Amino acid sequence: MKMTLARILNAQSVAVIGASRQETKRGYQAVRTLVEEKFEGPIYPVNPKEKTVFGLPCYESIHAIDGPVDLALVVTPAATIPSILEQCGRKGVAGAVVIAAGFGETGDSGRSLEAQMVDVARRHGLRIVGPNTNGLINVHSGLNLVGFRQPPKGNIALLSQSGNMALSLFTEAQVKSRKGFSCYVGVGNEADIRFHEYLEYFRDDPRTSAILIYVEGMRDGRAFLQQAYQTSRTKPIVLLKSGRSVTGRRSVGSHTGALAGISEVAITAFRRAGITVVENSDELFPAIETLSSLPVVRNNRVALLADGGGHATITSDLLSEAGLQLPELHEKTQAKLREILPDTASVRNPVDVAGGADANPVVLAECARIILQDHQVDGLLLVGLFGGYSLRFSPSLAFAEEDAAHRMGKLVRETNKPIVCHSLYDYARPHALDLLRYYDIPVFDSLEIASQAMVLLAEYGEYLQSYQAQTSFELQPGSKAKKRGEEILARARRDGRRALLEVEARELCELHKIPLVTAELVHSEDEAVAAAAAHGEQGSVLKVVSRDILHKSDAGCVKLNLKTEDEVRAAYRSIQDSARAYRPDVTIDGMLVSPMLKGIVEVIVGTKIDDQFGPVIMFGIGGVMVEVLRDVSYRVLPISARSAKQMIDEIRSVKLLNGFRGEPAADKKAVQKLLLAVASLVESYPQIAEMDLNPVLLHEEGCTVVDVRILLGEGNGNHHNGNHHNDNHHNHNHHD
C-alpha cells in the first residue's frame, strides 16, 4: 500500500484523461502546468477527439499509451469515472486523481456512484485520490496537477480538504516566510485513500519534515490517531479542524460530503496523538513554520524582551493566559542586563529595554544572550521594533540590526533554545528580518501570533518530554473479555433486549472488579425488610429489577433513605404500584436492597460510541451540574493510567475532589482505577454501545458505584468501527 502511494506521489509518468485544447478547461491547464513546472517524466494527454494538446501528442485512450503510466489525472465528469477507472486498472495505473465532484457529498445517487468507483479500483489494486479534489503536487519533481504555479519549495507536506485553504497557505508561505512545501494532496472525499495513509507516507518521506493538515471531517479517525501518534514525535503535525458549528457543517456537507460534527473528543484525541491543534486559521501556517524550524521550549518557561511597555504587557497577558511561565530572571542575569541598559529599563521579565537599543540595536542581541544563558529560561520572545530601528532613527543602524540578527540566529543554534520575533516593521521587509528567517527564526507582525508560536513550542516540548511509548489507539476487542461476560451479553441479545438488567450489569461489573454498592436481590416484602435491617441507621435504598422499566426513577420505582421497617414495607408496595401503573403487564424480577451511602462527592463515568473515533469514555462531577455546565472530560479508548489521571484533573470542578472547604480529599487513585476498569471492560466487549455509572460516590478511601446501566449496540456485533448514530444521551438521574 505504501509502495502504491509512493508510485502516486512520486509518479514518473502521468496521463491526463480528458485533456483539452480549450484554454479555459481544466484538461488544458493541467497539461500546461505539468509542462511549465518541468515535470520530469512523460506526460500523456488522453482524448479521443484531439491530436495534440499544448504541443504534446494526444492519445485516443489510456491503452494507446506505450509505456507504463503511474498516475492518471482524470478531469472528466462523475458519471464517466467508473468506466475510466476500469480502463486505468487494466492498464496497470497505480493511482487516479479524480477531480469531479458529484459523489458522496451530493446524496444517495452520488454515494452509490462513489461505491461503484471504489469497487472498480479495488478490483484492480488501483488507488484513488479524491474525488472532489483539486489534485496534488509534488513540489520537488514538478508533478503539479493543480493550477497554482511554482508553489514555494520546502519540507512541509500539506494535506487539505479545501483547495482555497491550500491556496491561502501557499500564498502565505510565499509572502510571509522563507518556508515551502514538499508535497500537497487535496484529500477530497477520502473515498479510497484516507488521511492516515498519506500520513504514513509522509512519515517516511525524506523530503518531508513537518505536516500541515486542514480537515473538515475524516472517515477513519482512529487509524489517523494511531498513525499521527507514530509520526508526530519525529515530524511535527499541525492541524486545523473546522466545521464545528451548525452552519459550518452545512458548509462542509455541501462541499466535501464528509462526516463532520467535531466533538470535544476530537481535540483531546488529536493532542494525545501529539498533533498540534490550532483553532484559528491565521495561526495555521505560523504554527508549522515555527515547529518545523526551531528547537522546542522545555519546561514551559520563557522570557520576553521588549522595547516599550504596551507590547510587553499585551504579550505577558497572552503568554500567561496560555499557561506559560515567565519566571523572574536570576539576580545575576538582572545585574548583567542592568549593566547594558538604561535606568528606566525593566530587567525582571518581561525585560523592557525602554529605548536602550535606540542608539545600537546590537544591545537587543546582547540582552537575548544574557537572558538565554539564564537556566530558568528556555525560550525567548522578542517583541516590538526590531528591524525598524534603521527606519525610525538612522539608516546606518541597519548594519547593527543585521549584526544583531546574525548573533541571535547563532544563539539559537548554540543554546538550542528558540527565539521567536514579533516586529512592527515586517511590512517594510527590512533585511535584518530576512536574516532572522534565514536562521529559521520566524518573524510575525502580530503579537497574538508570535505569542501563540511560543506557546505551541512549549506545548510540543511538553508532549515530547512526556511522550509515552506505550500509547496506542488500537483497540483489542475481546482481550480481557470473560466467558461469563459474553454469556450475559449473548443472553440479552437473544432476548432482544438492548439494555442489560441491573443485576446483569452488576454481574458484568463485578467480573471486571468495578466496585459496586452491595445490593441484595429480594422477592418479597419480608425479604426486603430483613435485607434493610442490616443497614441500620444508615438507611436503605430499594429499587425495582424489571426488563420493562429502563428509567426506574422516572417510573417512581426507586425509594431512598428508608430507615424503619414501616418505611421499607411502604416503599416496597409503592414501587410495586408504580411499576404496574407504569406498565400494567410489567414483569418484576425482584427488588434490590442497598445501603444508603454518602460520599465526599458524586461523580459520573460513562462511555459512548463516537462517529469518527469509536468508543470514548467520559468523566464528570455528578448531579445536575454535569448537565447544566457540561464540566466533563473525554478520552478515546484505550486509555493509559496517565490519561485517566488527566481526565480527573482537567475538569474545572476537580477542586471538589481535592478536599474542598474542610472536606477530606477524595480518593483520586480509586477513580483513576475505576476509569481504567470501565475502559478495559468496554474495549473487551465491542457489543457494548453505552455504559453509564451514575452516581459514583467518592470516599476518603475507595469509591462506590451506586448505579450502572449498560446498553448494547443495535447491530449484532462489533460497533467499534463507528458508523452507528447513537443519539442516546447520558441520563444522570441518581439511583436510577
Added chain:
Amino acid sequence: MKMTLARILNAQSVAVIGASRQETKRGYQAVRTLVEEKFEGPIYPVNPKEKTVFGLPCYESIHAIDGPVDLALVVTPAATIPSILEQCGRKGVAGAVVIAAGFGETGDSGRSLEAQMVDVARRHGLRIVGPNTNGLINVHSGLNLVGFRQPPKGNIALLSQSGNMALSLFTEAQVKSRKGFSCYVGVGNEADIRFHEYLEYFRDDPRTSAILIYVEGMRDGRAFLQQAYQTSRTKPIVLLKSGRSVTGRRSVGSHTGALAGISEVAITAFRRAGITVVENSDELFPAIETLSSLPVVRNNRVALLADGGGHATITSDLLSEAGLQLPELHEKTQAKLREILPDTASVRNPVDVAGGADANPVVLAECARIILQDHQVDGLLLVGLFGGYSLRFSPSLAFAEEDAAHRMGKLVRETNKPIVCHSLYDYARPHALDLLRYYDIPVFDSLEIASQAMVLLAEYGEYLQSYQAQTSFELQPGSKAKKRGEEILARARRDGRRALLEVEARELCELHKIPLVTAELVHSEDEAVAAAAAHGEQGSVLKVVSRDILHKSDAGCVKLNLKTEDEVRAAYRSIQDSARAYRPDVTIDGMLVSPMLKGIVEVIVGTKIDDQFGPVIMFGIGGVMVEVLRDVSYRVLPISARSAKQMIDEIRSVKLLNGFRGEPAADKKAVQKLLLAVASLVESYPQIAEMDLNPVLLHEEGCTVVDVRILLGEGNGNHHNGNHHNDNHHNHNHHD
C-alpha cells in the same frame, strides 16, 4: 475644563522646555518635528544655555517669551518638574505635557513628587498631560510632540497608555488602511487629566468621529463609564484593556504606575457603556476602521459569500460561534443566485460561487446585490479571492474586479447594509481592493479579523438598537436612605463594629423591602421551643445572635432541620456551648428561630467595592458551585431593571432557574426585584462596603433571603470613591 483641554489639544503656541541642540535628545527632536510637521503657531524653545535650537531663537525661561503660550512640552527630568510647572503657571500656560518618568509608577517617593506636581498645577489652573507619556499629536494642526512623522490624517482619536502601541496603530493605519487620526494623546499616568476628560473633549470635537483606546489601568473608572456612555451612541469607541494576568500587571506596574487589576466587572461595565471591547491587539485597528466606516448590522443576521469551501466553512464557524445568525436565504433569493451561478455552487448561506466568478468577477457584485436585497440579511461578508482573479487567471480581469468594487461600494450606500471583505490577495495591493477601501469597505487578509469585524458591527448595532436613555453610572448616595437605616449604621460605627448584627442587617433589609425568611428573636430555651413549634413538620433553624461571632457556621452556632422539641432544646444548649467554646467571654444577644425552608434553587447576591469602579453587585448560583466554577455575573451600580434581568440570564447555570428536569421554573422576576432592591440599598448607604445574601431561596412565586451579612467600610464615610483595598472574600456558607 473643556475650554482648557481645547487650548491644549488645539494649542496655538508651544514652548519646548528643555530644548536642545543635540540631535539625539528629545529636546531637539521635538522642536524639529514641530517645524517639519508645519505647526501653525509660534514654537518657543526654552533653555538658558542655548541661543538657538533648530534655527529658532531659544528663550532663557518661559517668562522671557513675549506672547501667550498655550502649551508647554516639558522634557526635563522628574525632579525639576514642580518648579517648572510653577513658572508655567505664572506665565498663564494652559497645559503642560510632562514626558519624564519617575513619578507614581516608581514607588513612594515618586508618588509624593507626583502629588507635589499636581498641587502646583491646581494652584495655577494649569492642566497636566502625563507624566510618563510620549506626548500628544493634533494631526490636523501639525501640533506633533511625538517622534512619529506624518501620522495618517483622519477622523479617529487615539488615547493610549503605551507609546509603542500608538506607533503600532499609526503604522497599521498607514500600511493596511486608508484611515487616519485626528488626534493622539499619550495619557501616561493620568496624574491630572483623566481618560474621561479627553473623552469628553473628543465627544464634541468636530474632527473626531470615532475613538480608539489602549488602556492598562484607569484612575476613575466610573466617570469614564459615564462619559463613554454619553459618547458611544454617536461616536463608536473601541478599547483594548491589557494587564489582565499577573505577569501583565507586573509589566504595567513597571511602566505606567497605574492601578491595574482588571476585573470581570470592567469588561461588562465597558460594554454597558456602549464601548466595543476587543481582547486581541490584532483586532484593535480593524475594529475602529470598521465601526467608523460602515453602517451597523441590524438584527444580528448576516450572509457569507465565498468562492470555495474552506473559507466558507471556517468563516461560518467563526460567525456562528460569536452568536451571529446566518439565516438560509429566501427561496426567491436562492433562485436568483442559481440563475447566475454554476450548478456546483451552493446558494443557501454561506453562498459558495464555486468558481462561478472565475471568468467574470462582476458575478460577485451581482451576488452581493441579490443577497443584500434579501430582507433576512443585514450585512455581507465576502471572503476568499476577490482582488486576485486578475492575478490567478488573466490580467484583463482587473477591470471587471474594479467594476465589481464600484458596484459593491455603491451597494453599501444604497442599502445601508455593511459589506466587509476578506482577501487572500491583499498583499499584492490590487487596485480593486483599494477601491473597496475608497468606498469605506474594509479589507482584511485574515478570516478571523474579517469575521470579527462583522461581529462587532452586529454587537454595536444591537447596542444602538437597545440603547436606553436612562442608563447612568452616576451614584446617588443617600437618595433612598431612611432615617432608621442611618441610625442602625451609625450605632454599629459607634460601637466600633464593622459587621452589623444579624438582627440589624435584617432590619435594614426590611426597611428596603428585601424579602427575608421570618425569624423570631428568642432569649430562652422555652421561647425557642415555642417559636419552633409554629413551624411544625417543616422544621426549624436556630442560630446565635452575637456581636462576637461573625462566622456562625464555622463556630458551630447554626443548627438546621430541627423537628422535635428535644431537638430544639438540644440545639439551643449545643449552640450556647459552642459559642462559649469559641470565645469564653462571648456576649450572646439571643437566638433566631426560623422555619427550615426549601427552594427550587439557591442563589446568592452580593455587593463589594471595586478599586476602579466603586460599588458592584454580584449574582450567582448558591452552594459550592459558585466557588468552584465562578459562575457569577457582575454589574457596576446603579443597575437598571434590564441589567438586573441580564445578570440572571447570563450565568451559565441559569437553566436551573428555568424549570430544569421537571422542576417548576423559579420566579425570576422576584430575583430581578431583589437585585434592584439590594443595589438601591447599597447605593443609598455609602457606608456599606459589602453585603452578602446567601443563600437566597427561589420559589415558584417569590424568593426568600435566608441569611444576610453586611459589612461597613473601614473609613468613616463614603467609600464609593474606591481606593479601598478590600480583600474580604465573599463567604458562601449556608445559614452562616
